């Protein structure tokens with residue numbers, strides 16, 4: 101058995117230990133203080149440090165295939181209802197393998213994988229028009245899924261949102277620059293169900309949204 105990967109884990113952690121002294125851990129030894137609950141995709145290309153330089157003690161990260169809440173609802177509830185993060189970020193991404201798998205049909209996956217992909221049924225169609233551009237349809241579905249997750253969160257956390265204690269932000273982490281805001285940009289596409297970019301600007305005044313807003317055309 102090749103153990104290079106295990107060695108790499110040990111070595112990388114040794115470097116982490118060297119770079120962080122006791123003072124670094126002091127503030128979060130007995131409690132955590134996240135400011136964002138992030139529902140992202142398990143995809144290894146998507147990590148919390150795209151939105152936080154050091155996500156430790158800052159991002160309550162819930163990752164599921166296809167960045168959907170249903171298979172980890174308790175974890176999302178924990179971040180929102182117990183840790184009271186002021187933001188719930190639903191972070192979809194370009195080239196999402198879960199959405200691709202859904203679109204291509206996933207009958208041959210095992211039961212556990214099927215069960216999780218089934219949660220994408222409400223927002224997405226399994227039948228893809230064979231004449232349609234697959235990449236374009238994929239991007240549309242990434243957007244549809246983000247919108248659906250935001251909608252679900254709006255219903256679930258209605259009280260927190262109406263009291264102004266929670267903002268639900270739907271965004272797409274775009275490492276292919278499909279949305280034109282730059283490689284690696286997190287483009288905000290939906291805030292509390294508001295999808296019109298001008299209306300989003302009005303909703304979140306005082307935030308510099310330049311190059312951070314986009315919408316996939318669903319027509």
Ligand SMILES: [Zn+2]
Pocket residue numbers: 141142143165166167193195196197198199
């Ligand atoms: Zn994905």
